[in-house]
Amino acid sequence: MPNALTTPNxxxxxxxxxxxxxxxxxxxxxxxxxxxxxMLGMWMANGYD
Structure with missing residues (x-):
């Protein structure tokens, strides 16, 4: 099964x-x-486990 990564826009x-x-x-x-x-040139974390 392919694993696709998407970037939220x-x-x-x-x-x-x-x-x-x-x-x-x-x-x-x-x-x-x-x-x-x-757009910001950085990683964003939107939550945690």
Whole structure:
């Protein structure tokens, strides 16, 4: 079975996301707890076990 890595595509500086970030945070936790954000040039951790 192939293993595909995807990078969530959210701009955390978008005004709509900044106004209510909790829906995006929930989606990020479901999609990828840790991922590399190319826009920021860093890794992001969205939760822990």
């Amino acid at each position: 959210y701009n955390i500086f978008d005004p709509a996301i900044r106004a209510d970030p909790y829906g995006v945070y929930g989606a990020l936790r479901e999609e990828a707890l840790v991922f590399q954000n190319p």
